[in-house]
Amino acid sequence: MLLKQQILQQREAIIESWRHAVFGTYPSESAKFLTGRKNRFANPVGQTIHDNVEELFDQLTEGIETSKATVALDAIVRIRAVQEFSAAEAVQFIFEIKNIVRRHISRSENGDASQQGIIDDLQDFDKRVDSLALLGFDLFMHCREKLYEIRTNETRRRHEKLMERLVAKDKTEHDDEASSEQDK
Amino acid sequence: MAKTPKPNELIQIDLTPPSRDWEDPTVEFRPGTWNYAADPETLKYLDLPNPRKWQVSDEDWQLPENWQQIIMEGFKDRLQRFRSFKVFMDVCVRCGACADKCHYYIGSGDPKNMPVLRAELLRSVYRNDFTAMGKVFGKMAGGRELTVDVLKEWFYYFYQCTECRRCSVFCPYGIDTAEITMMAREMMNLIGLSIEWILTPASNCFRTGNHLGIQPHGFADSIEFAVEELEEVTGVKVDAPMNKKGAEILFVAPSADYFASPHYYTLLGYLALFHEIGLDYTWSSYASEGGNFGLFHSNEMMKRLNSKIYAEAKRLGVKWILGGECGHMWRVLNQYMDTMNGPADFLEVPKSPITGTVFENARSTKMVHVTEFTSDLIKHGKLKLDPSRNDHWRVTFHDSCNPARAMGLFEEPRYVIKNVANNFFEMPENTIREQTFCCGSGAGLGTDENMEMRMRGGLPRANAVKYVHDKHDVNVLCCICAIDKATLPPLLEYWVPGVEVCGIHELLGNALVMKGENDRSTDLRGTPIAEEADPTEEAVGESGTTKEGAKDE
Ligand code: SF4
Ligand code: SF4
Numbered sequence: 001m002l003l004k005q006q007i008l009q010q011r012e013a014i015i016e017s018w019r020h021a022v023f024g025t026y027p028s029e030s031a032k033f034l035t036g037r038k039n040r041f042a043n044p045v046g047q048t049i050h051d052n053v054e055e056l057f058d059q060l061t062e063g064i065e066t067s068k069a070t071v072a073l074d075a076i077v078r079i080r081a082v083q084e085f086s087a088a089e090a091v092q093f094i095f096e097i098k099n100i101v102r103r104h105i106s107r108s109e110n111g112d113a114s115q116q117g118i119i120d121d122l123q124d125f126d127k128r129v130d131s132l133a134l135l136g137f138d139l140f141m142h143c144r145e146k147l148y149e150i151r152t153n154e155t156r157r158r159h160e161k162l163m164e165r166l167v168a169k170d171k172t173e174h175d176d177e178a179s180s181e182q183d184k
Numbered sequence: 185m186a187k188t189p190k191p192n193e194l195i196q197i198d199l200t201p202p203s204r205d206w207e208d209p210t211v212e213f214r215p216g217t218w219n220y221a222a223d224p225e226t227l228k229y230l231d232l233p234n235p236r237k238w239q240v241s242d243e244d245w246q247l248p249e250n251w252q253q254i255i256m257e258g259f260k261d262r263l264q265r266f267r268s269f270k271v272f273m274d275v276c277v278r279c280g281a282c283a284d285k286c287h288y289y290i291g292s293g294d295p296k297n298m299p300v301l302r303a304e305l306l307r308s309v310y311r312n313d314f315t316a317m318g319k320v321f322g323k324m325a326g327g328r329e330l331t332v333d334v335l336k337e338w339f340y341y342f343y344q345c346t347e348c349r350r351c352s353v354f355c356p357y358g359i360d361t362a363e364i365t366m367m368a369r370e371m372m373n374l375i376g377l378s379i380e381w382i383l384t385p386a387s388n389c390f391r392t393g394n395h396l397g398i399q400p401h402g403f404a405d406s407i408e409f410a411v412e413e414l415e416e417v418t419g420v421k422v423d424a425p426m427n428k429k430g431a432e433i434l435f436v437a438p439s440a441d442y443f444a445s446p447h448y449y450t451l452l453g454y455l456a457l458f459h460e461i462g463l464d465y466t467w468s469s470y471a472s473e474g475g476n477f478g479l480f481h482s483n484e485m486m487k488r489l490n491s492k493i494y495a496e497a498k499r500l501g502v503k504w505i506l507g508g509e510c511g512h513m514w515r516v517l518n519q520y521m522d523t524m525n526g527p528a529d530f531l532e533v534p535k536s537p538i539t540g541t542v543f544e545n546a547r548s549t550k551m552v553h554v555t556e557f558t559s560d561l562i563k564h565g566k567l568k569l570d571p572s573r574n575d576h577w578r579v580t581f582h583d584s585c586n587p588a589r590a591m592g593l594f595e596e597p598r599y600v601i602k603n604v605a606n607n608f609f610e611m612p613e614n615t616i617r618e619q620t621f622c623c624g625s626g627a628g629l630g631t632d633e634n635m636e637m638r639m640r641g642g643l644p645r646a647n648a649v650k651y652v653h654d655k656h657d658v659n660v661l662c663c664i665c666a667i668d669k670a671t672l673p674p675l676l677e678y679w680v681p682g683v684e685v686c687g688i689h690e691l692l693g694n695a696l697v698m699k700g701e702n703d704r705s706t707d708l709r710g711t712p713i714a715e716e717a718d719p720t721e722e723a724v725g726e727s728g729t730t731k732e733g734a735k736d737e
Binding site: 026027029030033034039040041042043044045078079082083084143146147149150151153154155157158159160161162165168169 | 206212214216283284289290291292293294295396398405406409440442443444445446448612614615632635636639640643644647648651670671673674677678679
């Protein structure tokens with residue numbers, strides 16, 4: 001409870017730092033573009049990170065509701081799963097919130113991360129972060145598997161009608177042969 | 185095996201990529217982000233230089249000994265032959281207007297996907313070797329020497345450009361990065377660096393007239409098969425004339441229309457339409473492909489593959505040519521065919537035999553786009569349409585780059601859709617018409633080995649589709665490009681599951697009321713048509729009013 005109060009007092013600043021940490025995983029020349037949010041259709045990556053980091057923060061502070069957390073985390077991880085990141089790099093930003101929260105508390109006026117109440121609360125908070133991270137790994141794997149599935153489906157569609165035709169033709173020829181056999 | 189870091193150790197890792205000088209050319213060829221090299225046999229078949237076995241992931245690309253000299257001579261030759269290329273090399277002021285307009289940049293965040301930096305990869309070498317400043321000051325004047333690493337970087341990034349031309353819309357000087365990419369690819373071809381997905385279709389096309397290498401009788405079979413399927417769905421047996429001498433019109437479509445899904449349903453739509461209006465037309469078993477992968481290789485290859493269209497028109501003695509739903513096919517037909525293989529003065533200025541409309545815009549090419557033709561029919565009330573047969577579709581329209589930016593074909597497709605479907609919703613305005621976002625897989629990049637890169641490049645398009653899917657329950661993305669019909673389904677499968685892809689003439693075929701038809705209980709896909717339309721739906725109908733698309737939000 002103690003922790004939550006302190007975190008909520010600095011909600012905006014913490015969220016902003018967290019976003020910053022995510023944007024910081026992109027090349028510096030692009031970070032400016034990604035953080036700018038003039039238009040959500042012109043900058044979908046930036047907008048997705050912006051909105052969903054906030055949602056994830058609320059999930060961590062208010063308690064995780066799996067369906068909502070999944071939607072928010074999936075939005076970010078789905079993008080990172082096709083960018084230049086390994087699995088660990090793609091979800092590492094989730095753990096980053098632990099540091100960010102500690103930094104903000106220790107900087108705040110009456111904040112003291114060594115108070116017993118806070119220590120307990122921090123442990124609970126960290127557990128929530130860990131479970132979010134596990135979910136993140138699952139989502140990442142799911143996206144990568146999806147890519148393979150998509151590749152197979154595409155190959156099938158590419159010649160789908162041709163294949164159907166060949167099968168149909170093969171069948172008629174086979175049937176014709178069978179009936180001419182019978183005629184003999 | 186590498187040790188997997190623990191969560192608390194992970195926290196310590198700084199994942200900010202080290203800030204690299206853009207001039208550093210080293211690239212990592214990560215699986216999923218590049219296309220396989222072309223088979224040397226294909227190069228030999230097409231008489232292309234320096235065929236050899238190599239692969240992109242190899243350290244050694246087995247370059248010919250004098251590869252730098254070959255490229256530099258090729259560079260010089262192109263600067264002399266193409267004035268636009270020379271201008272594009274000189275004129276960029278690095279204003280940055282194009283920087284954040286490329287879908288690959290937007291989706292990847294990789295700075296070298298900014299069009300200005302993509303072009304800079306070539307421009308820096310140009311500066312180094314072809315300008316007085318560069319020759320003297322080299323690196324200080326922004327010049328770079330052409331090394332193996334620079335060459336690999338060219339390959340990586342010029343096969344990450346779909347030649348979509350979105351960037352050129354925003355450039356105050358009209359610099360067309362797509363043409364810079366074309367030049368870079370041509371130069372790489374000189375030393376045998378080509379990709380499989382471009383060259384194999386091109387050589388098939390050269391051999392049999394279409395990308396898959398289907399022989400004339402196979403093509404004729406395919407059309408026959410479609411005629412039978414159409415009869416099963418509609419109860420109407422249509423005629424599909426093949427190589428008919430003296431027909432009024434030659435019809436050319438992309439070959440994917442007769443072997444791939446969902447393209448095929450568009451083919452059924454054309455067949456139904458031409459039958460219903462009693463069009464005197466013919467298919468050609470040699471011009472059995474409108475698509476032209478030569479465009480993605482070199483202007484010589486494009487010319488070679490395109491020549492069959494006028495040749496067939498001449499052989500069959502038609503008056504003019506009608507072209508189906510394809511993207512890059514239209515770029516070639518509209519922008520290059522006339523000067524490349526024309527003038528087609530043996531043909532007449534296209535005139536619709538049904539409405540009498542003369543297509544003045546096609547006065548010189550003699551080739552009309554099927555949505556121009558069909559919208560004219562609808563405008564003159566020549567078709568009986570029941571748009572409620574498409575009520576199971578909630579439609580949005582993707583402007584394919586080439587018909588949109590290379591032809592300015594914006595209104596005709598929309599006019600047809602609004603007349604054949606009741607539920608049409610536009611995507612946000614900065615993602616359609618001339619600002620449309622590419623599918624991310626054009627210009628020969630639609631391979632399955634390149635899937636990860638395609639997902640990045642297609643993200644801005646998919647993001648806009650997701651918006652109308654969430655807001656209006658849109659469940660089908662309509663388009664008039666064969667590459668789109670192949671590449672948008674996987675894109676949406678990843679980003680926006682639940683949205684399918686279709687062609688305009690598929691929707692038209694559903695809505696078209698044909699003489700002597702059966703009860704039409706299914707659409708062309710065989711999906712049952714809903715009994716009754718939902719009365720709460722506001723209709724879009726003939727008046728063509730569209731439901732509010734999104735403004736920028
Ligand atoms: S032509 Fe298209 S893909 Fe190529 S740089 Fe421009 S916007 Fe990007
Ligand atoms: S918009 Fe044109 S002039 Fe400006 S940086 Fe891009 S290519 Fe150069």
